[in-house]
Amino acid sequence: MHATKQQHDFEPKIVSFVCTWCTYAGADLAGTSRMQYPANVRVIKFPCTGRIDPVFILKAFQKGADGVLVSGCHPGDCHYMAGNFHARRRFAAFRKLLEFVGVDLARLEFSWVSAAEGGKWVEVVTGLTESIRAMGPMTEFKELKTEEHWSGQLETAELKEAYDSIP
Amino acid sequence: MSKTITEQNLRLLVDALLKEGGRVVAPKLAETMTLYEPLATGQELDLTKLPRRSSKETFFPLCETILTFERDEAGVRVGDVDPASFPETVLLGARPCDAAAPSILDAVFSWDYNDEFYLERRRKTTIIGLACTTADDACFCTAVGLSPADTRGSDLFLTPLEGGGYACQAVTDKGKELMEKQAQFFSDAGSEKPLAPAEPAGEPLDLGKIKSWLDGNFENPLWTKIADLCVGCGACAFLCPACHCFDISDEGTEAKGCRRKHWDACGFGKFTNHASGHNPRDVQPQRYRNRIMHKFKYYDDKFGRTLCTGCGRCIRWCPVGIDIAAILQQVEAKVEVE
Amino acid sequence: MNNMAQKIEATTPIDTSSYASATEAIRAEAARLLTEGSVTAVIGYRSGKRAGTAMPAIVTSPEKAAELIFSPSCVNNLALYLTKAKKDIRKTGKVAIVAKGCDIKALAGLMGESQLKREEVVILAVACAGVKGSGAATGEPLTTANIARKCRECTVHTPQGADSVAGSLSTLPELAPLEAEELARLEALTPAERWSFWKKHFSRCVRCLACRQVCPFCYCEQCMCDRNRPQAVETTPRPAGNMAWHIVRAMHLSGRCASCAECERACPMDIPLNLLNRKMAQELKELYGHEAGLKPKEKGPLAEYREDDDQSFIK
Incomplete structure (x- = not known):
């Protein structure tokens, strides 16, 4: 039942921040139902989308993510009544900010996936993985990490190498 | 030792220094302001304004790596930064207030501990100071015992001349050496008068x-x-x-x-x-x-x-x-x- | 700093003759309040040592009220001195504050966030034709070329809702909205072009944190960007941490910023920070109809929600 895994030149790293009540349970359902989806997504669970600070998204990109997915309960289904409503506004604003500083919004996706929507989880993750694979690696933040103010630039090759390899 | 150098030759001097593989840090126009930055060519040199930040970052970087570390099963490996890798640098066009600063800071960086990051950069840098002919209402070097024509801290010192170009005075042996090595850019001092130094408003403080x-x-x-x-x-x-x-x-x-x-x-x-x-x-x-x-x-x-x-x-x-x-x-x- | 000023209309002086009467009115009102004892201090402006400059002043006796001034160099948003970050001043009791229209927006914002009560402060508003932008020479008068970029699009020259308004303005010149134009220009670029624009600016950041320290809304006693366990933002002044810092700063001010543009003015590296604030303000207006105003609002746009908020970006 395992389809032969296709070989790709580039496997994107995607970080997904999900709420424990809906999307995490949805992803779990996809797993227990033996649905296949790309292993490119690293799932990090939170109590609620309301706990997902925009800084986490930024940090994920800084640490080398090629894409970020944020997913939680559908409006009205929040375990804490309104966490996802607050999150919705915050993310609406944050994506505009990221876009304005020059991040391609195709790398940042949001979805509502309920505990019953294992199929939707597979669809969202597969779609995002494929589109990011097509876009190639996210280079902006990675390049920025290795940059120095001229005064502190190191000239030796060994150090440069040691330095570049730091995650 | 005193010579003169034309504006054009000063730029050519920068090019010559760069060609030798050194770094030339000098005032450069960065859109809305002037900053001390490494030059790519002598054409970038812009001595018209006092740079927004001081030149201290030539010796004391805004941010620098002092070591790297890596931990695995075998333990922790530490990678050192070798100050020998720091580039030979000419700091050109430093105003007296900037040129004098490192000579003050040397004391603290070589007191109970020799800070090789600072000291090695300092050893590898030749400072070409520039006399100020204009000052604004915030300048107060004269109030703290310096002056717009003060050569303290400089190895070579430029004073703008009335008809353009600069008088160039060797203040230290390091400066003299540079001047001798690049002799083709300098000519003998003529009768050209130097521009009057600026007059900062600040009355000397006690x-x-x-x-x-x-x-x-x-x-x-x-x-x-x-x-x-x-x-x-x-x-x-x-x-x-x-x-x-x-x-x-x-x-x-x-x-x-x-x-x-x-x-x-x-x-x-x-x-x-x-x-x-x-x-x-x-x-x-x-x-x-x-x-x-x-x-x-x-x-x-x-x-x-x-x-x-x-x-x-x-x-x-x-x-x-x-x-x-x-x-x-x-x-x-x-x-x-x- | 406004580097586009040269290309616009010919430089003409802006009429600031009303600032003299505004100064008189502020002095009289400050002296009256301090004599009566209805306030313990008046936060205003006085002349700096250099001719033509001004700086904040905290006046506590009626005799000193005569030192207060209003001029085109009165750039600071004094609302800063009423925040938690500067709590010492308010410990003394009720205070009066000299405020331009833009500053009153910040006061209203602070009231909305329960940082300040209206009855704790006497607002001495000033009818303001504009103040000078950073980079203007100290001695020169206010002109269409050296006016602060925010003032070109000011809608609160003569503010409402204060306890008194000092001075009255005659006709004001029509000025090109340079900041709006710059914002539109950036919006029309590709993401990659915008990235290089901000990368260049943020790379110059030295992390002096003047932007944070002058902001009336950055009153947190513990900034998350100063924490190291866990560390949200690298504290070293390298391009990576600088980018993160400015993104976080802009996000934390979204829906709260009163657009006084103090961050941009205070920046010694000329980073056009208010463009970020302005962009966020524009987006929040479009999305949720929110706008910083002269009246306190109970909740900011990111502190409330509607069930039918736009979610077209969510799958």
Whole structure:
């Protein structure tokens, strides 16, 4: 039942921040139902989308993510009544900010996936993985990490190498 | 030894130095301001304005890696930064207030511990100073014992001439060497008159008097009065040629990372904050007092120098208009009254 | 700093003759309040040592009220001195504050966030034709070339809702909205072009944190960007941490910023920070109809929600 895994030149790293009540349970359902989806997504669970600070998204990109997915309960289904409503506004604003500083919004996706929507989880993750694979690696933040103010630039090759390899 | 150099030859000198593989740091136009930056060609040289930041970053970078670390099963491996890798540098067009600063800072970086990051950069740098022919209302080098034509700290010193070009004076052997090595760009001094030096408004301050007041006034209502306005940013310290405090941060992960040394400022609340949460300088007046005390008392006590060259940058860029020259005048006047 | 000023209309002086009467009115009102004892301090402006400059002043006795001024160099947003970060001043009791229209927006914002009560402060508003932008020479008068970029699009020259208004303005010149134009220009670029624009600016950041320290809304006693366990933003002044810092700063001010543009003015490295604030303000207006105003609002746009908020970006 395992389809032969296709070989790709580039496997994107995607970080997904999900709420424990809906999307995490949805992803779990996809797993227990033996649905296949790309292993490119690293799932990090939170109590609620309301706990997902925009800084986490930024940090994920800084640490080398090629894409970020944020997913939680559908409006009205929040375990804490309104966490996802607050999150919705915050993310609406944050994506505009990221876009304005020059991040391609195709790398940042949001979805509502309920505990019953294992199929939707597979669809969202597969779609995002494929589109990011097509876009190639996210280079902006990675390049920025290795940059120095001229005064502190190191000239030796060994150090440069040691330095570049730091995650 | 005194020669002259034309504007064009000064640019060609930059090109020649670059060709030899050295680095030339000099004032360069960066859109809305002038900054000391490494030049790519002599054409980029722009000596018209005092750069926004001082030239201290040539010796004391804004942020530099001092070691790398990596941890695995075998233990921790530490990668050292070898100061020998620092480039030979010519700092060109440093104003007297900037050129004098490293000669003041040498003392603190080679006192109980020899800071090779600073000292090696210092050894590898030749400073070509430039006399100021214009000053603005924030300049006060004359008030702290320097002058717009002061050669202190410079290896070579340029003075603009009336008809264009510069008189070039070798101040140290290092400067003389550079001049001899690049002799083709210099000509013998003619009868051309130098432009008159700038005249900063600041009346000379009696630094000894000021210090004597500071000696006895660690606690004084003046500190609160001044620092009530201070918002606790680091603009003054970061633009200052003489402020040299730094912090050390580890960055990366526990498994792999860098240790970095970067500028810090005593105006920040976090500067003296202890891990326990206790902060010995927990209000702004105490922090501002430290700024003044360090510059005009502590450094003098320890090294016999004043930690201020009167460049006026902190006055120009203080977001709330705090004027250190005015404060010094106020302190001086207090001594007279008392 | 406004580097585009040269290309616009010919430089003409802006009429600031009313600032003299505004100064008189502020002095009289400050002296009256301090004599009566209805306030313990007046936060205003006084002349700096250099001719033509001004700086904040905290006046506590009626005699000193005569030191207060209003001029085109009165750039600071004094609302800063009423925040938690500067709590010492308010410990003394009720205070009066000299405020331009833009500053009153910040006061209203602070009231909305329960940082300040209206009855704790006497607002001495000033009818303001504009103040000078950073980079203007100290001695020169206010002109269409050196006016602060925010003032070109000011809608609160003569503010409402204060306890008194000092001075009255005659006709004001029509000025090109340079900041709006710059914002539109950036919006029309590709993400990659915008990235290089901000990368260049943020790379110059030295992390002096003047932007944070002058902001009336950055009153947190513990900034998350100062924490190191866990560390949200690298504290070293390298391009990576600088980018993160400015993104976080802009996000934390979204829906709260009163657009006084103090961050941009205070920046010694000329980073056009208000463009970020302005962009966020524009987006929040479009999305949720929110706008910083002269009246306190109970909740900011990111502190409330509607069930039918736009979610077209969510799958």
